[in-house]
Amino acid sequence: MTAQRLSLAIAGSGGSGAITTGDVLLAAAGRQGFYGQLSRSVGPQIRGGESVAMLILSDYPSFYPTERFALLLALDWHGFERFLDELPLDAHSTVLSDPRTGSVPEAVLNTGATLIEAPLMDLAATITGGRSNMVGAGLIARQLGIDYDAVQQAVAQHLTAKGAKVVDAALQCLQTGWDALTPPKAPRLAHWQAERGIRWSITGNEACGLGALRAGVRFVAGYPITPASDLLEWLAAHLEGLGGTLIQAEDELAAINMTIGASFGGTPALTATSGPGLSLMVEGIGLAIASETPITLIDVTRGGPSTGIPTKSEQTDLNLALYGAHGDAPRLVLAPFDIQDAVFTTHWAVCLAEQLQSVAIVVSDQQLGQSKVVIDPVSAQTLPCTRRVAERCDPGAYQRYALTPDGVSPMSLPGTEGCMYTADGLEHDSSALPSSRAQDHAAQLKKRLLKLLRYDYGDAWSEIIGSGDLVLVTWGSCSAAVKEAAERLRQQGQATRYLGLRLLAPLRVEACRAAIGAAQRVLVIEQNAGAQAYHYLRGQGALPEFSESYARPGPSPIRAADLLAYLTQESSHDDQTQSKGV
Amino acid sequence: MTAQRLSLAIAGSGGSGAITTGDVLLAAAGRQGFYGQLSRSVGPQIRGGESVAMLILSDYPSFYPTERFALLLALDWHGFERFLDELPLDAHSTVLSDPRTGSVPEAVLNTGATLIEAPLMDLAATITGGRSNMVGAGLIARQLGIDYDAVQQAVAQHLTAKGAKVVDAALQCLQTGWDALTPPKAPRLAHWQAERGIRWSITGNEACGLGALRAGVRFVAGYPITPASDLLEWLAAHLEGLGGTLIQAEDELAAINMTIGASFGGTPALTATSGPGLSLMVEGIGLAIASETPITLIDVTRGGPSTGIPTKSEQTDLNLALYGAHGDAPRLVLAPFDIQDAVFTTHWAVCLAEQLQSVAIVVSDQQLGQSKVVIDPVSAQTLPCTRRVAERCDPGAYQRYALTPDGVSPMSLPGTEGCMYTADGLEHDSSALPSSRAQDHAAQLKKRLLKLLRYDYGDAWSEIIGSGDLVLVTWGSCSAAVKEAAERLRQQGQATRYLGLRLLAPLRVEACRAAIGAAQRVLVIEQNAGAQAYHYLRGQGALPEFSESYARPGPSPIRAADLLAYLTQESSHDDQTQSKGV
Amino acid sequence: MMTKPRAKAYKSGIKPVWCPGCGHYGVLAAITKALAWLALPPQEVALLSGIGCSSRIPAYVNAYGFHGIHGRALPLATGLKAARPELTVLVAGGDGDGYSIGGNHFLHACRRNLDLTYIVMDNRVYGMTKGQASPTTRPDWPSKLTPHGTGINPFQPLAIALAAGAGFIARGYSGDPNQLAQLIVEGIGFPGFAFIEVLSPCRTFRPDQLQWKHQVHPQHEAPAEAAQEAALRLFADDGLTTGIIYRHPEGRHPPPAQAQSSLARIEAELQL
């Protein structure tokens, strides 16, 4: 692969339009055939605080966390120190800033990056309604080697809702920026291999939404919460055209019970939330599992515990996704690897819930959910996705919770004559009557577990790349960095296998052990403080004794270079971020 | 030990007074110097359905689940088939029944038990207001060899609230039953070694309540739920005399937040619930942990998941107690071994919460909570139990979440001048200001974990008896059966260690491994379907690879004989109830 | 001509767990009478509940049922009704279930005004958990959990429903299953959220409620049609008046018309 990629950031204070600049550049690069990702980071102000747009542009769709930003455009330096951790710069970086907006922060100077002054405000001032961010967009577009047409179209499309005047001023600024460039010795995209084609521009939250719609979800209930609200909002915009319904519930307790009620009626149903909402849904999860009413729940994880860090990413809800409910309540837990995969994983999750009449929890996160990527269209998979229903019953003989060989019992839907029953969260016998007898309890517990264990999940439970003595195990949005690390290790001559787990529960223990094989070293990588997956995998017997954990809390991403550093330097095992063995 | 014990059961339909008979016999035996336990089981009717009183009487206080009932008194046979699983009888058992109340059920006949007809109703009919259960009490008391005085006092005390007439009739019945006995070849207590002394009659729920009061709990909020309501009710009766307050909350979400609010004010505070309520409290648990506000939560576990089996016991909430909360939220989880230990364990739990400014969850269960025992008085332990408070602060310099060597920061209480701060569930820096920076997040996560890990828990984390190649690991109310099994194994010449875990989190991993030592065989025993403790202990690295699980759901208790059977017969490993390794 | 079905056809035949003499039997009778009166096909009816003695009722009715979790019957029903608007959806539960733990959903179901019929079997006590005070218990009623009584004023379900925007508000008595059946028929007929509070004695923990049979009295006026008038009545009410207190003349607003789309169109929107 002669793949190349470039990372750049645009920073600015409230109203500076940094994010718009990033958005326009992403779309323009996409139109020209590149792939890309836009993530954003914002300060604590509710609105109008400082923000940074972080862009990855590349000629192949892989968006592992950036280790060095090649280019930083500072529309101003207000509140910039907040983002220092998130924007690694070094002596090979180029920093463009407007001298009018004050002096470059010490910390930026210390990186040794090349500084270039760009009189953005002065240039913008020459245009009525002109804004420096669009001047910056022109300047950077040209610098990178993006076609003028592409960026012009992107600007026009992005701002069209604001009216012709605004578009006009923006385009003039763009031109001004474009013309002003005296090409400095900064990075360009120009020589890259870009193939034009149909591309999608999609966020991870939208990708989950699309997967859900493809799987037939037609009822959604939810309560706003960052960073899941935009997933619900996307569904609100698109459900009704498909004949579906979305209800904004009064709280998450209501949301999950509405979801269960709709599914009891036969409609594939979903709810989405983040940590605090997931905590509130725990009792409902148990009801859906006990009553065998299929639902899907998407958790767009943010920093925890409690209110935590609402706008930033962490993989810290795994334990709750696995264990959230009193009693023995086995469920499906899945995690997408990246935005593209979120379409498939959510689609699959809904289908598994429907087929197994259980709860499927999709663990996404803020980074995955709120980043926007430009990628190839994600084609729809054909997956078995129908609920087993009872269409006819002998009078009085319907057994809602019949003990079948695969543990799945035909579910009758309201409207079906003669198949009436009462769904129940009380323990029951096979005919749905409450029972507290040990043998009924044991039989129903076994049924609810075995239906999950006996299902044939095929190969989709994981993603495996390469093979070797070293196995890097991970899940969710850490996958991109881990894949990249494995690739670099292989290039360095270290035979390495990447093992990404898409299906976390029920865990494919044997398959996992087989995938690890006779590895000499196994490292489990995840972005949380408690090494949640590591302990879970060990507890299930899926890991060899000598396995190590690389777990670090958010919000900073785990980068490929961090992993390489950890793996190559044997000595420094900080007990906080990594634990070897126990 | 020349210890002896005897188990008997009294069964009857609604209003037959079976439980009263059991209560009276327990008290009478206690007055005479014996120890004992009364458990009860009831049918599904809300009130007045069939019920069984199950009694253990012994000359030493150990109440492992009965493997064979020596004596069954059937006041009538109504609905008796429901209890068959719970009342093992065999050819050595004696069954007393009234021929008037219908014929003996087939299943009882099949046990080969000796049947004795007792004309209870006819005898009761000779007395105005006479009831057959009291005739039965007299008959059994004499049969067992309990002094007439003791049983007479017990009846009088038990019925005193119902008025002199009722007491009078009851005493006449008692006498009639006593006189009617033609001693059959049935078991007696007569030859046992009983030493009279001060005894307590106490349920497990009361024991938890007492431990909490001893530890200084003076605020309780809760919402009724079986089988935790009577714990709350006992506290309601006793708190106010100590200057404390109990609030009946509108729901469990409110209950836990009230508890947090009271503790923020400096009052040691507690809530109690069962599974469904625990599920609802999960968000509050996270808040208390993140804001470092100490609280204690008692979960009196019932059969799960969901509404499950509300009146019966299971050890099935361990996962939720350990992992309930989104985000990394380390907490204390403790479980008492038996009713006597519930006093100490709850006392200790509250003290740990106070000292470590964290959440302590005490996992009790229905069997432990609602059984009543006659035991020696439980003396109070002196435990370090004070919250570290800030009494004086430099103006503007108070750091609520200061990073101290032991991770515990002085907490200022409202009313303290100059030490004002805002407690927060948002991630914060050491001065309690919200922060989303990676370094503050990492530091506070570390602080909240390390304060738990670094504390010196001494020896109380576990209970260890014996040593040997075989180690039986357990927790909570399974302990009695496991201890008994270990004792029998030792008697059979098999060197066996019993390891009961009182402190489940933070798990004393090193100490656990040391206690297991070089064992050849390790079995983890618990009453749930998912082998929750087993997987947890494995995940934490506390068990050798070859460890086995013996996990079986409720409501039938795990009996010592079941364990012996499992351990001695190598062959039949049913995948449902036991799993060897994984 | 079809003959009307009998109430018995709407009983499932399962023996209730209730105590002998419990008021909830009367509610069961009334529901089955109402369904028979309306001759609804059992499979087109769903009865959803929470947890409590009262909430056991779905299993005793010959219809689809869901015995959910404590306090969440209304959201469960909301989801079902929104997804399957053609079904007749009834919701039932107790005063603890509906007014204590479920209070928030009660408020918002009244506002949301879906076409549900909500029957609360109010015995002013928690029967199932053996006799604690509920929101409607009078302040001086002692229980083990509140030995001096709660000391707080009872919850006024009808006034709350009115303030929360319910369009149909009635009170029945389980000792008069015929009148109650009539209220349920009217409630099902009302095109929007219908709230029916039922005085349903708990024989076991509130034997004093057996007096209700001497105390309840029908409302003499026609149902109020204006919220202000209903408020006047309710703020002066003794809590034992039966009948339809308030019926909004219009009921529910129809939902807005929906645009047509397709997955292909949605995917096309994702194209750059």
Next chain:
Amino acid sequence: MMTKPRAKAYKSGIKPVWCPGCGHYGVLAAITKALAWLALPPQEVALLSGIGCSSRIPAYVNAYGFHGIHGRALPLATGLKAARPELTVLVAGGDGDGYSIGGNHFLHACRRNLDLTYIVMDNRVYGMTKGQASPTTRPDWPSKLTPHGTGINPFQPLAIALAAGAGFIARGYSGDPNQLAQLIVEGIGFPGFAFIEVLSPCRTFRPDQLQWKHQVHPQHEAPAEAAQEAALRLFADDGLTTGIIYRHPEGRHPPPAQAQSSLARIEAELQL
């Protein structure tokens, strides 16, 4: 003679995260003015909140504070007040926090009638989560989550508070911090649960609310003392009347006297 403290002494000095022009600044001003007027020692005051832009307020006030979880400020405050009755306990939050997810606690706090002052900063939107409809949003206001509007009638906080038994009900406007401060002073002085609804515009997501300054109008009558009268006023109200709408003449009933006991006595009871 002591001089009264200044409002500024009750500001913590921490810069709010709020947008420029947000109504919540006015509420902050009013709370600090009220505390200054009453000259309460800051350490005797606790301000507890839930989650939302509004709920960030505790950190900005120089007092003890607790920024709890979404919707649970009232139970937090209930626990604190019950355990430490000598403290002045204020509770603050938004319309989403208090009326949507927190609706049940609102009902029961009104009933329970502890001596708390509850200030709801109502902007008829979820500010913090970027502009969804709240219970008080009018039915036709479109948001991304409810593109055609919610289609349901707004929640009436004052009528609900009245029906739920609150003894002090007032409405203020954040654009008039002096009047609002006065209401808070009265609320703190009221011996029981005092509910103060504050119209507090969200500049960012509800710029239309800037019109409130032309629309709010003080109530001319004295506060109603009878619930029925208050109900009449509230059912006719346009939602923009400011002042104390209702004040129960008595306030809160004192808790019953408590018997004395000791651990030793409790243990003695356990003896057989």
